[in-house]
Each structure stands twice: as C-alpha cells, then as structure tokens.
Amino acid sequence: MKQVLTVSCKIQVSPEQSIKIDATLQSFASACEYVNQTVPTTLTNELAMQSLVYYDVRDRFGLSAQLAIHAIRRVSGNRKTAKKDGKPVKNFAPTSVTYDPRIFSFREKDWTVSLTTTSGRERFKLAIGNYQIGLLKGQTPKTATLVKRKDGTYYLNIQLESMPPEPIKTDSVLGCDLGRTDIVVTSEGDKFSGKEITKVRNHYAKLRANLQQKATRGSRCTRRRCRELLKRLSGKEKRFQVLVNHTISHRLISRAKLSNQAIGLEDLTGIREHTNQQPRSKKERRLSNSWAFYQLRQFLVYKAIKHGVKILFVDPRYTSQTCHNCNHIHPVRGESYRSGKTFKCGHCGWRGDADLNGSKNIAALGVFVNKPEGSRLFCNIADHLRAIESPHCTCTQGSVG
Numbered sequence: 001m002k003q004v005l006t007v008s009c010k011i012q013v014s015p016e017q018s019i020k021i022d023a024t025l026q027s028f029a030s031a032c033e034y035v036n037q038t039v040p041t042t043l044t045n046e047l048a049m050q051s052l053v054y055y056d057v058r059d060r061f062g063l064s065a066q067l068a069i070h071a072i073r074r075v076s077g078n079r080k081t082a083k084k085d086g087k088p089v090k091n092f093a094p095t096s097v098t099y100d101p102r103i104f105s106f107r108e109k110d111w112t113v114s115l116t117t118t119s120g121r122e123r124f125k126l127a128i129g130n131y132q133i134g135l136l137k138g139q140t141p142k143t144a145t146l147v148k149r150k151d152g153t154y155y156l157n158i159q160l161e162s163m164p165p166e167p168i169k170t171d172s173v174l175g176c177d178l179g180r181t182d183i184v185v186t187s188e189g190d191k192f193s194g195k196e197i198t199k200v201r202n203h204y205a206k207l208r209a210n211l212q213q214k215a216t217r218g219s220r221c222t223r224r225r226c227r228e229l230l231k232r233l234s235g236k237e238k239r240f241q242v243l244v245n246h247t248i249s250h251r252l253i254s255r256a257k258l259s260n261q262a263i264g265l266e267d268l269t270g271i272r273e274h275t276n277q278q279p280r281s282k283k284e285r286r287l288s289n290s291w292a293f294y295q296l297r298q299f300l301v302y303k304a305i306k307h308g309v310k311i312l313f314v315d316p317r318y319t320s321q322t323c324h325n326c327n328h329i330h331p332v333r334g335e336s337y338r339s340g341k342t343f344k345c346g347h348c349g350w351r352g353d354a355d356l357n358g359s360k361n362i363a364a365l366g367v368f369v370n371k372p373e374g375s376r377l378f379c380n381i382a383d384h385l386r387a388i389e390s391p392h393c394t395c396t397q398g399s400v401g
C-alpha cells in the first residue's frame with residue numbers, strides 16, 4: 001500500500017511574484033466558481049465536465065491547460081464529496097491551486113521549486129528547515145498544492161509517495177483504549193493522562209468566555225480586538241492538540257515496534273451509520289464526534305503504516321462491558337460492572353481501572369482477529385482507511401513528525 005506524506009514548505013515570494021501568485025489563485029478560484037455555475041449541478045464526472053467547459057475556462061481565465069483541468073477536477077471532486085455528505089458545494093476561495101509535474105518542478109541543488117502562474121513560470125526558494133530537507137532529499141515529487149495562508153504567507157504542500165515497510169508479523173497485541181480522563185490507556189497499564197490537557201482546555205475556555213463577553217459589550221474598538229484575539233486563540237488551541245496527538249501516537253507506535261507488537265484499537269468506523277439502529281453509548285458518541293480523537297486515530301494509523309506496525313480493529317461493542325479476567329458481562333440488561341473510571345466484576349471480583357480493563361479486552365480481541373483464519377470481528381484495514389480518507393500527515397514547520 002502506498003503512503004502519501006505531505007511536506008509543508010514555506011516559499012520565499014518577492015512582491016512582484018506575490019502579485020502573480022495572487023492573480024493565479026484568483027483566476028483558479030473564479031474558474032472553479034464558473035465551472036460550478038455553468039455545468040449542470042447533477043454532473044460530477046470529470047471528463048464529461050471537461051468536454052463542456054474546458055475551452056471556455058481557458059479563454060476566460062487565462063489558465064494554462066493543466067491549471068484549467070485541475071480547476072475542473074476540483075469542482076468535480078467537491079461535487080462528489082458534497083453529494084456523499086448531502087451538502088451543497090461551498091464557494092471557492094482564492095487560497096489554493098493544485099499542481100502536477102507538467103506545471104511544477106522541484107530542484108534539489110538550490111532547494112527551489114518552479115510553478116506555472118497565469119503570467120508564466122516562476123521560481124521560488126523554499127524556506128525550510130532540516131526536517132523538510134531530510135524528507136525531500138533525493139525525491140521527485142509529482143504533486144503539490146500552493147496555498148496562501150490567512151497571514152498572507154505562501155506555502156507549497158508537496159506530496160511524497162512512499163512504499164512503507166511490510167508490517168511485522170506478531171502474535172502479541174498492544175490494546176489501546178481511548179478515553180478522556182486518560183487519553184489512552186494501554187493493555188500494559190501505561191497511561192497518557194488527559195489532566196494537563198483538560199487544564200489547558202479549561203484555561204482556553206475561560207479566556208474565550210471572557211473575550212466573548214467583551215466582544216459583544218465593549219466599545220467598537222474593543223469588540224474588534226476581542227474578535228481578533230478569539231480567532232488567534234482557536235488556532236493556538238488546535239496546534240496544542242496536534243502536538244499532543246503527534247506525541248502520543250509517536251510513543252505508542254515506538255513502544256509497539258520495540259516490543260514487536262501489533263496495535264489494537266476499537267473500530268469506530270461504522271458508528272455513524274448505525275446511529276438509527278442501535279443506541280450509542282456516550283463514549284462512542286463522544287469519540288466519533290470529537291475531531292481530536294479522530295485525529296489521534298488518524299495519526300496512529302499513518303504512523304503505524306510508516307513504521308511497519310500492524311493495526312487491528314476490533315468490534316467495540318463489548319470492550320468496555322466485559323471483564324477481561326473472566327469474560328463475564330453483567331447479566332442484567334442495562335446494568336454494568338463499570339461505573340465511571342472503575343470496573344468491579346461481580347463474577348470474579350476483579351477490580352480496577354475501567355479503561356485498563358477495556359484495553360486488555362481490545363488486546364485479547366486483537367490477538368483473536370490476528371489469527372490467519374480471521375474472523376468476523378476483523379475490520380479490514382483498507383475499509384478503515386477508505387472510511388477515514390487517506391492517512392495524510394501535514395507536517396508544518398516546527399511540529400513534530
């Protein structure tokens with residue numbers, strides 16, 4: 001299975017070049033907008049769309065052949081996802097353009113890239129650190145996306161394809177239970193506490209509440225200033241969460257690799273579709289709706305593939321209810337041996353951390369589904385990947401990889 005790694009590189013842009021890039025971004029967005037409005041809304045096939053508007057798009061927006069094709073492709077792609085989600089296609093903002101080998105090239109000898117704009121080809125120096133240099137060395141990237149960030153800086157997100165190592169064969173599984181009080185508890189009893197994170201979160205929540213109040217009540221100038229601060233705050237909180245998720249997933253994968261284990265996770269992919277048939281537990285609801293957990297799972301999956309660690313997904317239905325020691329579930333429907341963070345088995349008397357119990361169940365189920373004959377409990381990794389899109393990682397400067 002191929003894995004795509006996105007390397008985010010800041011590019012140095014002179015004032016004259018920035019005019020050219022902005023014009024290209026604008027033309028690209030206008031072209032998308034035009035395609036979306038001109039082509040009948042039911043049409044999503046890229047080639048069919050191309051045959052209708054290609055020459056029109058090239059004439060009107062001064063785009064090169066490839067850029068015109070990418071604009072049409074983007075509308076087609078957005079329409080397909082919009083159709084799947086049942087939402088209309090959003091407006092196209094002049095913030096990004098897609099590049100392929102015909103309109104983009106990377107030169108390692110002076111760390112530059114050349115990009116086609118609406119007024120010809122331009123060369124840009126990459127302003128990157130050792131991390132990006134290490135990743136790009138010896139590579140011939142085929143695709144990239146030019147992005148203008150909110151602060152006016154330009155980045156080129158370069159996509160690198162690699163063939164990850166074959167996963168290590170093993171019978172041992174490290175079960176990982178994702179929660180909130182503890183973000184992760186492993187079947188070996190290691191914990192990644194959520195305490196510090198909750199503290200930081202509460203701190204931000206307080207700040208936000210305070211600012212929101214001022215943003216509605218203060219003088220006009222204060223209101224504007226507060227709105228700006230709020231925006232900055234949300235970015236800060238997000239970056240903090242990304243760092244935490246990178247760190248945790250990195251440690252878990254390293255641990256599994258060192259001790260030659262597979263990683264066991266609860267399979268939460270089907271949960272959204274099941275909502276109407278089965279009552280969902282509080283935990284399932286929280287985990288499937290929270291982007292932070294979603295991201296942690298994504299990071300775990302892509303890092304596992306990268307390092308040749310096998311990931312096993314197990315049926316989550318009974319992982320929190322069953323006693324890992326004697327495999328008993330509370331006999332009364334609706335009752336549970338679990339109460340909050342503690343689990344107290346009424347059959348064998350085992351007592352301990354509920355998440356530890358969960359992770360031990362995940363590990364046990366993982367061993368079971370790892371058997372060559374397989375089982376119904378096994379969730380195909382390919383299905384899972386499709387469900388959570390491709391395991392992309394955007395490693396920006398300064399973040400951990």
Ligand SMILES: [Zn+2]
Pocket residue numbers: 323324325326327328345346347348349350
């Ligand atoms: Zn028991």
